[in-house]
Structures are given as C-alpha cells and as structure tokens.
Amino acid sequence: MERTSIVIVETHAVFRQLLAELLASEPEFDVVGEVDGASGAAERVRELAPDVAVVDINLGGSNGLDVSRAIRLLCPTTRVLILVEEDSVVYTQAVRECGASALVRKAAIVAALVPSLRQLTRKGMVDEVTTE
Numbered sequence: 812m813e814r815t816s817i818v819i820v821e822t823h824a825v826f827r828q829l830l831a832e833l834l835a836s837e838p839e840f841d842v843v844g845e846v847d848g849a850s851g852a853a854e855r856v857r858e859l860a861p862d863v864a865v866v867d868i869n870l871g872g873s874n875g876l877d878v879s880r881a882i883r884l885l886c887p888t889t890r891v892l893i894l895v896e897e898d899s900v901v902y903t904q905a906v907r908e909c910g911a912s913a914l915v916r917k918a919a920i921v922a923a924l925v926p927s928l929r930q931l932t933r934k935g936m937v938d939e940v941t942t943e
Contacts (some may be wrong), residue, residue, distance in 0.1 A: 814841040815932045816861040820878060821894070822848045822871040826917075830865065830924070837925055849873030853881035860886055863931060865924075865936075866911075867894045868902070868937040883910035890931050894920070 817840055827845055834840040844859045846852045849870040856864050864882050868875040876930040877892045891911040895902050896918075906914045912931055915923045 814839055815863060815928065816841050816843045816859070817928070818842075818844040818846065818856050818859055818861045818864045818889075820846045820849075820852045820856070820864060820866040820870065822867065822869075826867075830920070833921065833924065834928075840925075840928065849875070849878050852878045853885050853894070856882045856889060857885040861889055863890050863892060863928060865892050865894065865928075868914075869896070874907055876911075879906075879909045879911045892924075892927060892931060 812918055819830050831845060833840045834842050842942055843861055844855060848854050866875045866879050875893060877910050879893060882889055882891055893911045893914040894917055895914050902914060915927050915929050
C-alpha cells in the first residue's frame with residue numbers, strides 16, 4: 812500500500828501533536844513534517860513535497876488561505892486541506908478560491924479528518940463528509 816505523505820501547518824503545538832498522532836494511527840498516512848505557523852511554511856512544503864498539506868486557517872495572525880495559495884504556487888501537486896473553526900459559505904468559497912481542495916471543521920476533526928484525507932487521496936477532492 813502506498814502511503815499518503817502529509818505536512819501539518821499549525822501554530823498550536825498541542826493541537827499539531829494531536830493531529831500528527833491521529834494521522835500516525837492510520838497505516839496509509841505518513842506525517843513527513845510539521846510547521847509552526849505561516850513563516851516559511853510554503854517553502855518547507857516545497858522541500859518535503861507531500862501529497863497533502865493540512866493547514867490551519869488561522870496561523871497566529873497570519874492567514875492560512877495565503878499560505879495555501881503559496882503552497883499551490885510552489886508545489887502544485889500538493890493538495891491542501893484547510894482546518895477551520897466553523898464551516899460557513901464564506902469559508903467554503905475562500906477555500907475554493909485559494910486553490911485548496913477541502914476544509915474540515917476543527918470541532919469535527921476526529922470524525923472528519925481521516926475520511927476527508929482518504930477522499931482527497933483517491934479523488935483529488937472531498938465530497939461532503941457527514942460528522943453528525
């Protein structure tokens with residue numbers, strides 16, 4: 812089985828560690844790197860060339876959407892999944908416009924992240940993932 816390589820871009824160390832542990836518990840995922848915030852994130856993703864970058868929309872004063880745009884420019888084969896506090900039409904549209912492939916609400920992370928990454932890996936996009 813070919814593993815999906817993932818880089819996590821998240822400013823909160825504890826949440827970043829929890830994401831890495833959640834993904835490491837799945838045999839098809841390989842967390843190849845973690846980035847603490849927006850500074851240098853796109854360059855680090857380019858260096859590691861993962862299949863997927865999981866990017867928080869709020870990177871401590873920086874915008875995860877801008878980071879996602881930079882990732883897509885520097886590493887066009889890397890798909891981007893954005894983490895958001897709440898799902899809204901505004902976020903959904905902004906995620907599409909920045910070139911990201913999917914968004915997952917942080918409140919639904921345990922139920923939605925792994926199925927979303929699986930869909931993203933297989934289809935290159937994510938259909939709606941039901942978490943309720």
